[in-house]
Amino acid sequence: MRIKGRVDVEPELCKGCGLCVAFCPRKVLALADEVNSKGYRIVAQVKPEECNGCTICAQMCPDIALTVWRSGRSKEAV
Amino acid sequence: MRQVTAKPKALTNAPFHYCPGCTHGIIHRLLAETLDEFGLTENAIGIASVGCSVFAYDYFNCDMQQAAHGRAPAVATGIKRVRPQNFVFTYQGDGDLGSIGIGETIHAANRGENITIIFVNNAVYGMTGGQMAPTTLLGQKSSTTPTGRSIGEHGYPLPVSELLQALPGAAYVARTTVTSPSQIRITKRALAQAFQAQIQGRGLGLVEILSTCPVNWHMDPVEALTFINEEMVAQFPLGVFKDFDEEVARDGK
Numbered sequence: 001m002r003i004k005g006r007v008d009v010e011p012e013l014c015k016g017c018g019l020c021v022a023f024c025p026r027k028v029l030a031l032a033d034e035v036n037s038k039g040y041r042i043v044a045q046v047k048p049e050e051c052n053g054c055t056i057c058a059q060m061c062p063d064i065a066l067t068v069w070r071s072g073r074s075k076e077a078v
Numbered sequence: 079m080r081q082v083t084a085k086p087k088a089l090t091n092a093p094f095h096y097c098p099g100c101t102h103g104i105i106h107r108l109l110a111e112t113l114d115e116f117g118l119t120e121n122a123i124g125i126a127s128v129g130c131s132v133f134a135y136d137y138f139n140c141d142m143q144q145a146a147h148g149r150a151p152a153v154a155t156g157i158k159r160v161r162p163q164n165f166v167f168t169y170q171g172d173g174d175l176g177s178i179g180i181g182e183t184i185h186a187a188n189r190g191e192n193i194t195i196i197f198v199n200n201a202v203y204g205m206t207g208g209q210m211a212p213t214t215l216l217g218q219k220s221s222t223t224p225t226g227r228s229i230g231e232h233g234y235p236l237p238v239s240e241l242l243q244a245l246p247g248a249a250y251v252a253r254t255t256v257t258s259p260s261q262i263r264i265t266k267r268a269l270a271q272a273f274q275a276q277i278q279g280r281g282l283g284l285v286e287i288l289s290t291c292p293v294n295w296h297m298d299p300v301e302a303l304t305f306i307n308e309e310m311v312a313q314f315p316l317g318v319f320k321d322f323d324e325e326v327a328r329d330g331k
Contacts, residue, residue: 006079017099017292017299023259040098058083059259062103063094069079 003072005053009043013065016041020057020066026050029057086110088119092136099299101289102130104256105198105265106137109169112269113140116277118165123157125150127170127179130204134169148179151186154193165276167194173203176212176236183242190247190281194272197238197284200291201310208294212236215313220294235313239286243319249281250274251319255288255311257303264316271321280322288314 007029014036020043021029028051032044043065045051053070088110096102113119119140126134128147135142141164145153150168158166175183175197186193202220203209210220210227213235217226227235243251250272254265265287272283288310290302297305 004079013093015098019099019299019303022300053082055083056259059262060104062096062099062101064085064089064103064107066083067081068083070082071079 003052003070005051005071006048006069007045007051007057008067008069009045010065010067011036011042012038013063014040014042015063015065016043017062018043019060019062023056023060025054025056026052086114088113088122088139089137090139094137095133096130097291097293099290099292099302100130100204101256101303102198104262105196105287105289106134108256108262108266108269109167109196110138112266112273113138113165115270116165116273118273121163122165122167123161125154125157125166125168127168127174129171129174131169131171131198132205148174148177149182150174150179151182151191151193151195154195155186155189155191158191158193162192165194165273166192167196167276169196170198171204172197172199172201172213172238173206173211176238180212180236180238183238184245187242187245187248187282187284190249192276192279193282194276195282195284196269197286198289199238199286199314200289201235202291202294204291204294208291213238213314215309218309237314239284239314239319242282242284247281248284248320249322250283251286252284252321253286253288253314253316253319255306255316257288257306268318271318271323275322278322286314288316 030046031041055068058066122140124142126144209222239253252268275283292302
């Protein structure tokens with residue numbers, strides 16, 4: 001079974017810096033047109049089916065706005 | 079699905095006030111994860127500096143103190159000597175540690191104080207508007223060096239880690255960065271070893287972390303990471319400069 005992942009974005013914590021977008025190896029994430037209450041464009045999953053829950057986005061996020069979930073066969077993650 | 083990332087317990091729920099893309103947030107998280115992993119969150123006392131990281135006392139879920147500009151190592155010395163059972167760390171920027179606080183830093187290292195210093199080097203005074211810091215690179219433009227830093231007028235960038243490794247009281251000195259997931263892991267290993275220096279009573283542990291300041295560098299956050307990798311690392315080479323445990327120094331490179 002292929003490992004599948006999901007990224008939850010906390011919209012009020014995201015500042016739209018784009019580090020997760022630049023580092024996502026499968027181009028799952030992109031900045032959306034939607035803005036949060038501070039006026040920052042927030043990140044969204046544009047290709048959610050590609051996510052394998054590698055957690056690189058959460059490691060690069062300076063604001064701990066991303067929570068990664070994973071299913072399928074895998075050892076305990078970071 | 080199960081959750082595979084989580085906010086460390088050593089951080090409060092206060093959202094960081096840092097600018098978008100500022101790597102202070104990554105360094106806060108790494109420090110908090112290390113505190114959690116060592117089981118020190120209940121026991122630690124942190125000293126916040128003056129600068130962007132002044133509000134660190136709002137973010138860390140341990141006892142915090144805030145020191146006058148550059149005086150964090152002196153305050154940490156006092157706290158550690160009165161409460162040796164506590165884990166004591168400072169979190170300082172380059173304007174704080176490298177400029178007004180270089181005296182306190184050198185003497186704390188020379189006395190071999192059992193404290194841990196997290197030194198965030200972003201080559202400018204971030205909070206006050208991007209003025210030249212002692213660590214500003216040669217040729218780098220800042221608001222007080224609009225044509226770039228020159229040797230004749232402003233002197234050389236201050237190599238803090240290279241200076242401190244010469245002191246016998248410093249047990250662990252390393253320079254790392256957080257520009258990629260692999261560098262983040264190296265930084266976390268360095269933090270763990272600096273924690274060990276204090277836990278084992280070996281002397282001062284310092285981790286200098288090259289960090290971005292996208293706003294004052296006038297770059298977007300991804301360009302700022304490239305600037306560290308291409309320009310900053312050339313003048314501030316990464317590596318472990320001193321390790322009380324020689325084996326770790328050899329393998330950790």
